[in-house]
Ligand SMILES: [Fe+2]
């Protein structure tokens with residue numbers, strides 16, 4: 001069951017060869033994916049041999065194989081985690097009933113929508129990051145970028161398989177549309193706002209993989225709970241791949257901070273710009289920006305759609321089993337934070353209507369862990385500055401705070417107060433310009449750009465100066 005068939009044109013562990021119609025449909029989609037990768041994937045480096053991991057087994061041990069491959073030769077495929085025997089629905093009004101192997105007619109539209117919205121983000125991030133290769137700070141980082149990119153491509157495959165396999169003609173149309181929308185395209189943009197912004201530099205890339213891929217972790221975690229079992233198993237395996245993306249973000253930002261701290265000490269200054277690095281207050285503003293736009297991806301804290309998805313068993317909470325409540329939530333009271341009459345207040349609401357807020361709170365706690373680690377690095381260097389996450393109401397465009405202005409500390413501001421101070425809190429054009437000016441590719445084996453410290457270890461026990469990309 002777990003073994004992946006690599007002799008097939010589309011590697012898979014779903015017995016694709018036994019379903020000729022589906023196999024043909026996906027084999028028709030495959031060259032379109034290849035065209036999309038050539039046109040919208042990483043710019044340059046398509047002939048380079050990259051030290052990539054490929055899934056060979058979905059089991060706990062040894063699921064990945066490492067080796068040098070050209071990205072266009074990467075074996076994108078369809079990998080689902082093993083089914084759990086006698087799995088039952090873990091939450092909502094149908095709690096305790098058997099999970100679904102097929103899509104129930106009454107939930108078809110909602111499930112398709114959830115899959116399309118998730119699927120759309122996967123190719124979007126590849127498009128957002130496509131220019132970054134030529135300014136990579138090292139071969140190690142270049143390899144990590146491409147690993148993230150090929151796996152986001154595979155996540156698109158994961159969602160396209162579900163659309164083709166379970167949603168008939170509508171599903172096939174949606175799969176085609178995945179390759180027709182493009183990040184930032186004026187006529188055919190990606191569905192979610194944050195996925196239409198360009199990722200212009202490597203600091204933004206690390207912030208994106210830390211904060212925005214982490215939103216993905218929570219969305220996939222919520223879908224892993226789904227009563228639609230193929231979706232649950234698909235998301236479960238995607239989460240295994242996703243862990244590396246967040247590692248790239250957490251260690252990437254951490255290495256920038258470490259380098260800044262070293263230079264602050266070496267030159268006894270807060271201003272490391274003349275030394276070719278990035279100041280701590282700039283890093284704080286990047287954190288403010290990326291965290292706040294990622295919070296918007298969770299949607300409104302109070303949401304009828306989210307309540308309906310929960311009731312129907314389509315999308316749960318992250319790690320549903322760890323909650324010690326009834327997992328139905330229709331009679332459970334909770335509160336949500338909002339602004340009323342110019343004051344921050346907690347308003348009562350059924351917990352079911354607040355599952356987005358719950359997912360978002362879990363995400364925030366997870367984000368804090370990295371910030372604490374980064375602050376330890378600063379403390380270890382004797383630097384008395386702490387980075388922090390801004391208030392949940394800061395710089396928001398979705399939900400209870402969308403029509404208000406707040407400072408990172410949580411002070412409510414009027415429009416003038418916001419306009420006068422926001423440049424203190426969000427990266428300025430000059431700052432982005434400075435970060436951009438540091439982006440010069442470093443492709444010599446074992447060398448590292450001056451604005452970032454080397455990683456603590458290499459990939460898959462290889463040394464840091466390994467030839468991760470053969471140009
Ligand atoms: Fe992904």
Ligand SMILES: [Fe+2]
Nearest residue numbers: 213216242245
């Ligand atoms: Fe990711």
